[in-house]
Amino acid sequence: MKRHLPSLCVTVGILLVWQLIALLIDAAYILPSPLQILVRLWELKEPLFCVHLPATMGVTILGLFISVVLGLLLAIAMDRSEALERALYPVIVASQTIPTTAIAPLFILWFGYSIWGKVLVTILMTFFPIAITVFDGFRSTKREMEELLLTLGASKSDIFLKLKIPTALPNFFSAIKMAVPLSVIGAAIAEWLGAQQGLGYFSKRMMTQLDGAGVFAPIVLLSVAAMAVVAIISFAEKKIITWRKEL
Template sequence: MNKYKPAIILGMLLLIFWEALARFINAMYILPSPSAIVLKIWQLKEPLFMVHLPATLLVTIMGIFIAVLLGVLLAILMSINDKIQNALYPLVIATQTIPITALAPLFVLWFGYGIWSKVVVTVLITFFPITISFYDGLRSTKREMEELLLTYGATKKQLFFKLKIPSALPSFFTALKMSIPLSLIGAAIGEWLGAQSGLGYFSKRMMTQLDGAGVFAPIVILSLLAIVLVFVVNIIENKVINWRNEI
């Protein structure tokens, strides 16, 4: 717990500064205070936590799951063959040059106001860091280790699963922790542009009512959710890559 003390202290100082600044400006529709946001969350806890949070969480989990499958598959294909890498790598990069806010309305037209339009936006945002990081991790295997295992008679399959995959796991988990906040942003963007539920949809609805605290309430929940999910992934990483602590 002691290692989180600096973050807790800094967070409390920022909240105090925010509260003081909001009270000084005294315009809640522009800059609501943290106390007003907490009060709004409490007042609207039932729709926020029982309706909109589960909707956003479902989109996020589905988006991350598909992004991991797609990213890992593309990374493995690119690591196997240089021609595949030369063909796919520019396309993977090109997907990140397309403004998501321009495509999201099209996804709503194509897939409707259901869950899949939001999932597609989330996947498009999150699969890139997973693909690139895992690909770089697969390529980071030391040549000497490969030659040593080949000398001992290891097959290409054994080389891949016993050496390359473990070597790429730290990069994979780093990318996953980067992708979680991005997936929440993607889900919120999709909900903002076209949805019937979700924290992004709720924030947009509060904006039309000029309710500053209501706009910030789902944003705070999204931030806390990102922290919790990254913390969970960090625990899983320490369990899976337990050999790193022994080096």
């Protein structure tokens, strides 16, 4: 608790300043105060928690799951084949400069309001960072350890299972922790562009009604949800990776 005290102070400070400015402006449709947002969150709890949060989390989790599977497969493939690595790695790094938000409307055009357009946006935002981070983890394997295994008669798959996977495991967790907020953003953007439910969609609808607090309420929910997922993953990470301090 003591460790979090400074960041807690900063957060409270920002909220106080925000509250103060909001009181001065006194126009909720321009800048709602934190308190107004909380009240609105409470008032809207039923549609937010029962309809829109599950919809967004559904897109997020589905997209994340597919990204993790595809990202891992790509990382493994690049690790296995140098030709593949040289062909794909630079392309993947370069593709990171494409603003996904700008091409997201295309997916809505292709897939309509179905879940797949939104999932695709999410995948596009998270798949490549996962692949690259995990692949870099594989690549950080110590050559000496690999040679030691070779002198012990290890096969290629032994080296992969007993050395490369444990070496890359911390990277894998970092990748997921990085991908969770990205996938939430991806889902929200896609919903903003075209959807019938979801927190992004809800926020946009409140915007058209000039309900400032109503715009912020789903956003607060969105970031709390992302933080909760990251916390769960961090917890799992701590349970699984007991040796990290040495690496």
